[in-house]
Each structure stands twice: as C-alpha cells, then as structure tokens.
Amino acid sequence: MQLCTSFTLLLILCANIIGRVHSEGPTSHSVNVNLIDRQIHLVTSGFSSVFWNYIRSSNGSLDSVSSQCSSHLSKLIESSLKGHPLAFKFLSLSGSRPNNFLDATYAAFGSYDSCLAISPFHEDKDDQTIKGKYCLTSLEPDLHRNGQSNGQILSQLYPHHFDAEFNFTIKVGFCVPSVCSQNDVQQIITQAFTEYSWKLVDVHSCEVETNFFDRLKSANKGQQFFLWLLVTLVCVVMMATYMDLKGRSTVDERSSLFWVQQFSAKKSVKSLFRKPDAGSRITILDSLRLTTLIIVVVSHATMWYTVISSTFLVEDNQYVLDLLSKFYLQPVVNDWITEGLFFLGGVGSAITLLRKMKPETPATQYLNVIIRRAALLIPLLIPAIALEVILPLVGSGPIYQSINQYRSNVCLKNFWMNLLHIQNYRSGLEMCALATWSIAVEWQLFVFACILIYIYKRNNRLGLTLNILTILFGLYRVIVIFSKHDALPHPVMIGKHFRDILDRGNYYYIATDAHIWSYFLAILFVVMMAGNYEAKIKETLPRYNIWVYSLLVMLLYSSSLWNTFGMKIEPITTLICVCFSKFVVGSWCMSVFMSHGRKIRRFLAQSKSVDMYIHPEEPNSQLFASKDEIAASNNNLELMTKTEMNNRKERSRLRKLHRFEIVLRIFKPAYFVHTTVYAWYFTSLRSTIAPSLLNYISFTTSLVTLALFCGFFFHILILGPIERINYISSKKKTKAKMHSS
16 A cells, blocks of 8 residues: 555656656756655655654764764664564654645644653663653755755645745654754754755754643743632632632622622622613624624634644645635635724724713713723733633643744733733734734724714814714725735735735734724714714615625625636725725624614613703604704703603613523633633644534534633633622712712
8 A cells, every 4th residue: 555655656746747847848957856756755755754764874873963862763773673562663653744745735743642652662771761752843845955946846846835934834743762852853854854955944842741740840930920820810719609608798898808709600600691781781782792702703713723823734725725715705704894893892982982971071081981991801811811821831732832832922921012902013923812902902992982082072063073084094094004015905815825914914904093994983973873864874875775785795705806716916906995895894884783773872862961962763854953953951851751661661671681691791701712722722633634614614613612611711710700890899989979969
C-alpha cells in the first residue's frame, strides 16, 4: 500500500513538472533535476523520514547539538536497528506529512500524547528517566535558495500560501528524547532540511509530560495572580451560597455581609427566571439583542480558529476557498450584521438617555452616567481577561502552549486597555479578549451620544443639526478608511490573503470612527419615531419595505461579483459597494424599527421630561406638529393621560416572562466566555479538521453548547451578582430621591 502511494505521488509530481516545463518552453532547461528528486523524496517519505535519516547518516556527529542529546539519539537509532519495540515505536511518533498535502494542507502533528507518555526506549538503567519530548515546528520552502528558478519551481509544486507572521507555514511535530533542548531540535532540523531547499521558521514549543500543578509552578506572576483572583471569587460565591442555604442572610444594606450574600449561587440561578420589571422593556430591542448574540456566538464557533491564527488546522484549504466562492454562501461572508449591531446599540442608548435626562440635567450627571456605564463593565471584563490569561495552565495539545501562551502574554501586556475600554486601538493579534472590541467601541460612541443628547435637551434644532452632521462625518470617515488603506469591500475575498483580511479588520471593522454613522443614525431615528415621522415616510413611500428588502437581497449577494464571478477588485468599485452597503443597511435598520414606533413613543412618554415633542396616538390628519403642538409639556401630559390604560395593560403583559427573556439571559454570559472556550477547544485538538459540512455542523453545535454551559457558570460567578448589586443600588438611589423630594 505504501509503495502504491509513493508511486502515485511520484507520477503526480512528475506530471505536474513536465506539464509546466512544456508550457514554459525555454525555461525547461533550467529545471533542477536534483531539486525535483528531493521534493519527490520529501512528499513520498515525509518530514519525519528526512529528520531521522539525517540523524542516522550523521553517525552520532551532529553539529552544534549537545553531546547528551546526540548520544541519546544515537542510542535510539541503534536500539531501533536491533529491533527494540519501544525505540521502533518512538521513530513513528513524529509527524510525517499533512493529509492531502498538495491540496494546501498545513499540519502534520504526529502522535502528541503517545510521544509524551512513551517509556524509556533502551535497557540502560541510568536513562530510565528519559522519556519523550514533543516539539512543534514551522517549516516552509526556501524560495530564495539556489536562485530564482528553483524558487519558482518550489512555488509551483506547493500550492500553499506561506506567511509566517500569521502562522501560514507547514506545522510538523517531532518526538525526541527529553534530554534534547529546543536549540538542539532547531539545529538538527535546520541541517536536515537545507539540502531539500526547506527552511525552519520556528520551533514554537518543546514539551514534556506535565500536569496542572507542574504548569502552575512554572507559570509567571501574572498568571498566578489572575488564577488566585478567580479562586477567591469562587470562594466568595461558595460562602455566600452557604449563608443563603443556612438562612443566615441579612437585609441590612449597611452590613458588608448583605453585599457578599448577593454572590449566592442560589440567587443567581433564580435571577435567570425572574420576571422583567414592568415598563422597563421594549420587546423588539430584546428580540434583536438575542438575535445578535446568537449570530455572534454561532458564527465565531465556525471560524474562531482563524482569529487565533490557527487556520492550518483545516485540511485542504483549497476546498474551503472553493466553498466560499459558492453563490449561495455569499450572505455569510458579508458583515452587514455588524452595522446592525451598532444601530441597535444607538437605539438603546438614545431611548435611555432621552427618557432619563431633562433640560435642566447638569453635565455632571451625564458624566456620572458615562463613568457608571464604564465601571459596570469592568467587573465583567476582569474574569473574562483572567480566563484568557490562565488558559495555558488548563489544557494541552500539539499547538496548545504555542497559541495560548502567546494570547496570555498579550493579555498581561495590554489588559489595562480593556479596563479603559480602548482595546480596539490595538491590532487584532495584540488585543486581549478580542471579542470585547465591540464593547469598547460602543462605550466610546456612548460618550459622544451623551454630548449630543445634552445639546438636544437644550436646543432641539442645534441637536438635530449636529446629529445630521455627525452622520455625514461618519460616512466620510468610512470612505477615507477604504480609500487610504485600500481595504477589501467585504470581509472575505477568496482572491486575497489572510493578511489583507486582517488589515481590513484592523483599519475598518474594529475602528470606532467606522461605526459613527450607524450609531448616530439610530439616535436620529429615535427622535423621528417620537414625532411619528414614520407616518410621513409610509405615506410618501407606501412600498418602502418592499424596495428596502429587495436592495438588502442585492447587498447580501454583492460579494458574489468578486468571489463567484471573479471581478477584479478596484478602488472605484469598492467605494461604490461601500456606499451602497451603508445606504441599504441604514434603510433596513429603520425599516425593522418603523413598525414599532408606537411602542417607542409610549416608552418615551413615561418620562417626566417635558422637553421633547411626542406625537399623540389618536388619529390626526396632520403628520407634522405645528408650533403650538410642540409645546412639549402639554403634549406629554396629554399623551400620558390618554395612554394610562394602555400602560397598565403593558405592565401586566411585561410581568409575564417573555419567551425571549430566559434565552437572552443565558446567551448574555456566554458572550463573555465563548471565545476562550473556542480557543481552548481548537488548540486542544490532536488532529486537523476535515472540511465537510457534517464536521462543521457537529463541532459548531458542540462548541455553542459548551459555551452556554460555561456561560451559566459565568453568570453564577459574576454576571448575576453584579446585575443584582446594580439593581439594588439603583433602587436605593431612587428611594433616596423620593424621600428628599
């Protein structure tokens, strides 16, 4: 069977080269026969064969390798030649060649667990402690060795995209005796593959068998600090739960034990099923928040290995590229949902601020709201950061340490940016808790939204003017970003490399100024809904929804122009696509909320503020209010009186647990931990991922389930207690204001 495989690969390579030689004409004489012969031997025998054959041919004299390592490698070869079973097995544990190697597959891990667990391979009693050490390495063809013509041949033979900065290299695991150092392995591989015109990029890690306590001893101070922080949090939860179960709770808010007992796991579990407060919800907002969370958690499950620079896990990358070029998959590679996310955030912020603030509200209270919002996020971010920092301590795998230790070091270096909510100003590879970038962007936009609402409350016309100018400025910044950085029109373009996709993410996707337009369009939209301006839109454009959704379908499949039909990426077509995208997404977002204008007006009418015109719900032939009608105090009083019975019905309905409420509360904590869970899963894999629809469905389902399970514990540990403490504090302040008045 091995002979047939080798012969088949030999025929494929020869046919590949001969075909290219005939097609290239005059360059046929420059073909290096020795180079081709070496590549045939490499792909038929594998990387481990080249590695061990070089050691065997060296006869124990390996340059720049420690004498201890060289001696044990020689003993290993001798033992295998004598037929020692364990020595023979030892030679088989290194990675040979990636499956479907010539279909752009990158990884040959070998037998990771067997390598670490293998017993001594010879009878020497002095060497009984010598076991296996697993070293993960990166290699790539040396395109600049022995002239340009040889480099062209190698690039034609191997269809891979090589980019060491983003881990696009051939990953091979080598099993060596534990006495060999990382430098020893580096020297041997460099020498062994030089004559094959392959070069060593890096030895990522060399591991021996360890357990959690071994890894804890060697952990740095930052990892130990965050680990003990999580342990302390768990102890507090256990103590609070014990107090709750034993009936030792207190209702005295002046006692420190009162706040400690809010961390009770019993209370946190109950909070998942509590009824929502009357009058504090708009159903469409909760539904869209849930939809957004589900999309984020599920979509990240299918592609998070690319975010942690582990794309080499997928076998046959060409299959993936072919799949992404399919017409029916184009809506998946479009980032229209991201703009909808920030529009939703803008609507929520606008409704909250317009309802809460009054014309006489001082700027200090706006500042207090900004700081309070930032402060409430910090207790949630710290455990999420801690989990990413300690991840190298709680798992193993061929790539586990090399990937997760890098992410841990990044977090220890940059976690302070997360606490200040400015982490999106780092590149994706240098950002801690990467999925929290949207939290930072939304908080930054919220700061400017507070300034705008402050102006709205004092001068409606000036606020409206600044709102429109801010939207135009946001669109201008989008055009500048795409023009200046030559960004891709869509997040996934199969004709471009990962570097181009990552650049688009850094310059546009996670940039605050790229989302100004959608966030402030949402604020303008809420102001319009309060005045029932959607009625004018519906009268002017009676088929508004039909043409909006028709344009949305066109937008969803617009990426097919490049991915399916092969249109060349040009700056002008990119800008046209971007402008079309913003127009359609803005229209679509407004269309989604337009049918809920009455609910938004009722919600705003519950405010005691009398500065804002809110259109009455009774039939009115005039779609726009006159100057007399814009006397906001009379208008609001009239509206509140006439909708009192409706509000009572609304409160009764809200007391019943909404069908989305429990699911929303489960997915919310999953958002904070899902990326760490996915990183743990993908880096724990012992083999590559076969690219099939069934496999993707299987591991996506498993990952989402695991994320929800871990999110449940995150809710018990921190999210539930923080929400409960915030609720009690807000009620306390409300009572204090009522007593003072």
